[in-house]
Amino acid sequence: MLRALFALLFFQLAGEVTARGLDLPVPGPVIGFVLLALLLAAWPAARREIEPVADGLLRHLSLLFVPAAVGVIQQWGLVRTQALPIGVALVVSTWAALAVTALVFRAVARRLGLADAIGEAG
Amino acid sequence: MENVFQLWVYLSASPLLWLTVTLGAYLLAETIARAARYAALANPVLIAVALVALLLHLTRTAYPTYFAGAQFVHFLLGPATVALAVPLVREAARVRRLILPVLAALAAGSTTAIVTAMGVAWALGATPEVVVSLAPKSVTTPIAMGIAAANGGVPALTAVFVLMTGVIGGISVTPLMNLLRVRDYTARGFAAGLASHGIGTARAFQVNRLAGTFAGLALALNGLATSLLVPLILALWR
Structure with missing residues (x-):
């Protein structure tokens, strides 16, 4: 468990160093995610070590958003004066993005005959 | 007392x-x-x-x-983002087979997320500052704030929009997919992560591990796509 925790922190750190060093527009953890994926692809044995901790963290991903989301309520003043356009834009755009993404994904997969790979039915 | x-x-x-x-x-x-x-x-x-x-x-x-x-x-959000690599590698074979649907959905979904947010806000009379700050609302907070700062938006405002988008997406993805009769967990998860980043991904993991895996992939890819698309779309817009 300690090794897995170390690996996650190490790759986040490596990501931060890469992002800052190369002045990339992508945050460190996202680079760390790519670096860890490369390591695990090259060295599958490491997966068994990291898997339990990674899965445990991801199972409670919702929890990690709570502190920042509580902060949003404090920012209500910023949003209040234009609440209507902002609220409508967020809802319409999120729904549109969800629908377009899922429908395009499925249509292309079906067209290419990949229906068996798109996963068990929900 | x-x-x-x-x-x-x-x-x-x-x-x-x-x-x-x-x-x-x-x-x-x-x-x-x-x-x-x-x-x-x-x-x-x-x-x-x-x-x-x-x-x-x-x-x-x-x-x-x-x-x-x-x-x-x-x-822990940082280490958790890194941890998304684990389910991705576990499903590597499937991701490789589905690379074309993934890229097509990424291009279409990312563009839709940006253009509709800006267009609707603009049509309803939002200030230009708010319109630009809304553009990266579907991507994870640090990327979105960076995009806002680089393109004349207000990062603090963007952070608020990102979290609101996450909650809206997390709540509506299941009923919306049922309504559209999209039943495949890869497509549902990819949409959740693309449109509503980490909170959508958290919802996807709650429902199904395969959905969560594709949500995490979408979160990362849309972060990249949106950083490239927003300046492009703004150039066309102005």
Whole structure:
């Protein structure tokens, strides 16, 4: 468990160093995610070590958003004066993005005959 | 009474209290969500935030005081983002086979997320500042704030929009996919992560591990796509 925790922190750190060093527009953890994926692809044995901790963290991903989301309520003043356009834009755009993404994904997969790979039915 | 007051003064200023409150509120929210059979509206983030916000309001606690304790939870967002590599590698063969649907959905979905947010806000009379700050609302907070800063938006405003988008997406993805009769977990998860980043991904993992895997992939890819697309779309817009 300690090794897995170390690996996650190490790759986040490596990501931060890469992002800052190369002045990339992508945050460190996202680079760390790519670096860890490369390591695990090259060295599958490491997966068994990291898997339990990674899965445990991801199972409670919702929890990690709570502190920042509580902060949003404090920012209500910023949003209040234009609440209507902002609220409508967020809802319409999120729904549109969800629908377009899922429908395009499925249509292309079906067209290419990949229906068996798109996963068990929900 | 004097002692109780002193104890409160001591505890309310220490990280321990608000860290415990955050975990407790989340556990309670999880229990409520489970009792509601993980119905979309019983979103654990939303319930936990409501509980914590109510408590902060009742005790007149300022957000920075709360965050001093809750930051330990917030910090784990970084390692959790790195951890998304694990399910991705586990499903590597499937991802490789589905690379074309993934890229097509990424291009279409990312463009839709940016253009519709800007277009609707602009049509309803939002200020240009707000319109630009809305553009990266579907991507994870640090990327979105960077995009806003680089393109004339207001990063603090963008951070608020990103979290609101996450909650809207997390709540609506299941009913919307059912309505559209999209049943495949790869497509559903990819849409959740693309449109509503980490909170959508958290919802996807709650429903199905394969959905969560594709949500995490979409979160990362859309971060990249949106950083490239926003300046391009703004150039066309202006």
